[in-house]
Amino acid sequence: MSIDLPIQLSYLVVALLFILGLKAMSSPVTARRGILWAGVGMVIATLVTFATPHMGNFGYMIVALVLGAALAAWLGRIVKMTDMPQMVAVYNGMGGGAAAAIAAVEFAKATAAASAGGALAAGAATAASAGAAVGAAGAGEGLGLAATILALLGSLIGAVAFAGSIVAFLKLQGLMKKAHRLPSQNFFVILFLAAALGLGGWIVATSLPGALGLQGWMLLAFYAVALVLGVMVTTPIGGADMPVVISLLNAFTGLAVGLEGFVLKNPALIIAGIVVGASGTLLTQLMAKAMNRKIGKIIFAPITGEALAGEAIKGTMKEASAVDVASMMRYAEKVIIVPGYGMAVAGAQHKVWELTKLLQEAGVTVKFAIHPVAGRMPGHMNVLLAEAGVPYDLIFDLEEINEEFAQADVALVIGANDVVNPSARTDKSSPIYGMPILNADHARNVICNKRGKGTGYSGIENALFYGENTRMLYGSAQAAIAEVIAGVKTML
Amino acid sequence: MVDFIYIYVFMLAAFTGYEVISRVPVILHTPLMSGSNFVHGVVLVGAMVALGAADPKDPLQIGIGVVAVFLGAANAAGGFVVTERMLSMFKSGAKKEAAK
Numbered sequence: 001m002s003i004d005l006p007i008q009l010s011y012l013v014v015a016l017l018f019i020l021g022l023k024a025m026s027s028p029v030t031a032r033r034g035i036l037w038a039g040v041g042m043v044i045a046t047l048v049t050f051a052t053p054h055m056g057n058f059g060y061m062i063v064a065l066v067l068g069a070a071l072a073a074w075l076g077r078i079v080k081m082t083d084m085p086q087m088v089a090v091y092n093g094m095g096g097g098a099a100a101a102i103a104a105v106e107f108a109k110a111t112a113a114a115s116a117g118g119a120l121a122a123g124a125a126t127a128a129s130a131g132a133a134v135g136a137a138g139a140g141e142g143l144g145l146a147a148t149i150l151a152l153l154g155s156l157i158g159a160v161a162f163a164g165s166i167v168a169f170l171k172l173q174g175l176m177k178k179a180h181r182l183p184s185q186n187f188f189v190i191l192f193l194a195a196a197l198g199l200g201g202w203i204v205a206t207s208l209p210g211a212l213g214l215q216g217w218m219l220l221a222f223y224a225v226a227l228v229l230g231v232m233v234t235t236p237i238g239g240a241d242m243p244v245v246i247s248l249l250n251a252f253t254g255l256a257v258g259l260e261g262f263v264l265k266n267p268a269l270i271i272a273g274i275v276v277g278a279s280g281t282l283l284t285q286l287m288a289k290a291m292n293r294k295i296g297k298i299i300f301a302p303i304t305g306e307a308l309a310g311e312a313i314k315g316t317m318k319e320a321s322a323v324d325v326a327s328m329m330r331y332a333e334k335v336i337i338v339p340g341y342g343m344a345v346a347g348a349q350h351k352v353w354e355l356t357k358l359l360q361e362a363g364v365t366v367k368f369a370i371h372p373v374a375g376r377m378p379g380h381m382n383v384l385l386a387e388a389g390v391p392y393d394l395i396f397d398l399e400e401i402n403e404e405f406a407q408a409d410v411a412l413v414i415g416a417n418d419v420v421n422p423s424a425r426t427d428k429s430s431p432i433y434g435m436p437i438l439n440a441d442h443a444r445n446v447i448c449n450k451r452g453k454g455t456g457y458s459g460i461e462n463a464l465f466y467g468e469n470t471r472m473l474y475g476s477a478q479a480a481i482a483e484v485i486a487g488v489k490t491m492l
Numbered sequence: 493m494v495d496f497i498y499i500y501v502f503m504l505a506a507f508t509g510y511e512v513i514s515r516v517p518v519i520l521h522t523p524l525m526s527g528s529n530f531v532h533g534v535v536l537v538g539a540m541v542a543l544g545a546a547d548p549k550d551p552l553q554i555g556i557g558v559v560a561v562f563l564g565a566a567n568a569a570g571g572f573v574v575t576e577r578m579l580s581m582f583k584s585g586a587k588k589e590a591a592k
Contacts, residue, residue, distance in 0.1 A: 018531050019508055025527050025579075026516040032579045035527055039572050042533060046568075049537045055544030057554065064543075064558045065536070068565030076573030087574055088526050091533075095567035098535045101560035105542040108553045250529050257535040258505070262498055264538050270498060271505045272534040278509030279528055283521065290518075372518055379521030386581040397518050 010048040011268040017041030018272050022279065028392055045268055068094075081387050082344045085246060085376035086172035092250050093165025099158035099256035100223065103151040106263060107219050110148075145204065147263045152200040154259030156226045161252040163230025168246055171238070172376060185236055186300050192229045199225060233299060241298045243377040244287045248295065251280025283378075290372030290398075292435040320471030322480060325412075325447050326487025329355075332409035334365045336401065338440050339385065341375045342415020342451075348477035349388035352414065355485050356390070362492060367404070368395045369411075369438050371419035402439050411443035413464070414477050415450075421462045432460060446470040449480050523582075526575040533568030536561065 017037050024034030046065075050058070072091065079087045170176040199222040206215070237245050258273025288295050320328075329335055337356070343349060356366045368390065374381040382395055405411060413420055420440040423430040440446055441464050448465055450472060464470060473480050516524050543557030 014534070018534070019512060022509075022512045022524075022527060022531065025520060025524050026512070028517070028520060028582045031520060031523060031582060032576075035523075035530070035572065035575045035579055038527065038531055039576070042530070042536075042568050042572065045534055045537050046540070049540045049544075052541060052544060055541070057543050057546055057548055057557070060554060060558050061540055061543050061561055064561035065540070065565045068562035069569035072566035072568075072570030073573045076570045076577070079574065081578075084522065084526070084574060084578065087570070088529055091567050091570040091574070092529050094563040094570070095529070095532050095535050098539050098560045098563035098567060101556050101563065102535070102538045102542045104556045105546055105553055105560060108550065108556060109546065112547060112550055112553070247525055250525055250532075253535075254509075254528065254532045257532045257538070258502070260535070260538050262502075264541055265498075266538055266541065267501065268534055269538045270501050271508075272531050274502055274505035275509035275512065276528045276532040278506040279513035280509075280525075282510050282513050283525060283528075287521070370518070372521075375522075377522045377525060379519050379523065379525075382519040383522050383578045383581065386578075386583065389583075392519055392582055395519060 004053065007048050007051060008267070010044055011266070014041040014045040014048075014268050015271040017044070019275060022275065081384055082341075083173070084383065085243065085380060086169045088377070089165045089168040089172065089246050089249070092246065092253050093162045093169070096158040096161030096165060096249070096253040096256055099253065099260045100155045100162060100226070102260045103155040103158070103263065104219070104223065106147075106151055111216055111219075148204050149200075150259045151263045152203060152222070154256045154263065155223065156196055156200065156229075157252050157259070158256035159223055159226035160230035160233065161249045161256060163227045164234040164245070164249050164252075167231055167234040168242060168249065171234075172242060176235075185232070189229070189232055189300075192225055192232060196222065196225045196229060237298060241293065243373060243375075243380075244284055244293070244295065244298055246377065247280060247284040247287055251277050251284055254278075254280050287373065287378050290378065290436065315466035317465050317472050318470065320447065320473055322473065322475075322483035323487045324471070325473050326484045327491060328445055328447070329359060329364065329410050329412070329484070330362055330488050330491045332364055332445075334367075334404075334408045335359060335410045335412060336367050336369050336405060336408045336440075336443065338369050338371075338411060338413045338416050338420055338438055339374065339381055340414065340416025340419065341381070342417070343449075343477050344375065344381070344384045344415070346415065346451075346477035348414065348481050349384055349390070351478055351481040351485065353385075353388045353390050355481055355488065356394075358485060358488050358492070362488070366394065367401060369398070369401045369405075369440075370395055371398055371416070371438050372436075374416060374419055398436060398438055405439045405442040408443040409445060411440040411446045413440055413446065413448045414481070417462055418460060420464050421460065422467075423461070423463045427463070430460065440464060441467055441469075444469065447473050449473045449475070449477055451476055519582075523575055523578045526571060526578060530568065530571030530575050533564065533571050536564030536568050539564040 018041050021034040021038030024030040199218060203218050203222060234245060254273050254276025258270050258277055261269025261273050284295060359366050370381050372378050385395060418432055420438050421432060422441045424432045424435045424437045427433060446467060446469055448470060465472060539560035543561050546553035546557045
């Protein structure tokens with residue numbers, strides 16, 4: 001216990017640093033400090049763990065640690081800001097995988113103990129938890145009942161988060177294009193979930209006194225079912241629902257980590273995991289609310305290709321030249337820019353900021369309106385604009401700015417689509433009906449930049465493009481805005 | 493058996509998580525998701541403990557343990573790098589003017 005106390009105290013400090021760090025991230029002013037505190041916490045936690053009593057295998061440990069950290073840090077450095085969501089999905093999946101693997105190691109120890117039939121091996125299985133008093137466990141009882149249940153739950157959730165995150169990555173990276181849906185998908189999801197729980201129950205039963213003992217194939221089947229379940233749940237989800245799913249999987253991983261923390265009796269894991277599980281759940285709810293979608297509906301009744309009907313939209317799209325757009329914006333009093341992910345993909349955010357500065361010099365008030373789900377994650381667009389140098393006090397949320405569109409002379413929509421689609425307010429048959437949108441159509445003039453005439457990422461027709469006061473500015477965002485900038489410059 | 497005190501830890505941690513994030517503005521949601529993603533990278537600690545107590549003569553235990561440490565380390569390191577990168581870009585207009 002005397003060696004143990006400094007470790008426990010360090011973990012306490014670590015937990016405090018994590019919580020304070022997350023709290024500091026609640027304001028843009030202190031956010032940077034927050035991640036640094038949490039980073040210090042992680043370094044302390046890692047270093048202190050090396051001093052845990054009865055540890056071995058340091059060679060393997062250091063190699064795996066250095067390789068994993070170096071590879072991920074390198075990827076994190078080079079990833080483009082637009083690809084950030086899939087990167088977060090990958091790291092999240094790794095965390096979930098690690099949680100599932102921890103349980104697998106513990107089970108492997110338990111099975112080894114069972115086959116050895118010795119109390120000695122069973123004791124070794126629990127030596128992982130420093131100071132745990134299970135040394136006298138008999139053959140076949142490596143982990144104990146409660147720990148077995150928690151380890152299985154953590155494994156199930158971790159494996160689902162792992163497989164689901166990989167699928168989310170493949171989708172966001174564009175390697176998996178369509179949202180596939182099995183016939184009677186929900187039935188199979190429930191079947192697999194039942195299979196996982198059933199297998200889990202069986203494994204728990206084997207750890208009871210007098211039972212035959214844990215068999216390796218049961219665990220293998222359990223993990224296989226859990227992984228398939230993760231793939232099945234995530235595969236049919238597409239388009240705009242993706243950010244909610246990543247957030248949900250993030251919460252899942254947190255929970256899985258927390259549960260494995262119980263198995264290992266490690267307070268740092270428990271606190272950090274559960275805090276993330278709870279905050280991730282709340283974040284997921286906030287996101288789903290912003291889209292007016294129920295979390296259950298996203299998973300069990302995702303928007304799919306066939307459902308994309310909606311009413312046919314009457315009217316035609318009217319085109320405007322870059323010079324027209326330039327003069328509209330130059331002589332406006334107030335311009336609201338609605339950026340979408342399309343702008344970021346085209347890499348036009350720097351051009352948009354250049355245009356903003358020009359207009360500001362000409363005395364035009366320019367604001368940015370961001371929908372909660374603009375980009376691939378909530379807040380993603382803010383990151384992309386920040387990267388281009390746009391100060392965050394020019395950027396406004398849906399609730400802050402929606403009333404202002406009526407007073408705006410020009411609303412410039414760049415690469416955004418569903419989040420400004422008035423069908424969400426009016427057309428009950430539209431798949432996005434009821435989703436809160438930015439009221440860009442209330443502005444006196446609406447300019448929509450679009451590459452061509454097709455539907456957007458989610459495949460839903462946009463009524464805004466056919467509006468009376470809407471003009472289409474065709475062309476890739478970067479080239480089109482560059483032309484507008486050239487136009488504005490001649491009018492200064 | 494799991495000590496009962498851990499149930500309290502669970503409950504308090506859950507409330508803490510809920511409270512800590514409930515005041516976060518939308519503009520920070522992505523860095524926050526990424527930041528909380530980094531925090532659960534502490535799974536690395538669990539992976540190290542699991543591998544540290546694995547039987548060196550059992551390749552299965554060592555193999556899975558190494559995978560766990562690798563994944564945990566990647567979660568932590570990657571999560572930190574991307575979150576820090578994102579947050580270092582947030583600047584206010586007022587600060588910018590002052591910097592000039």
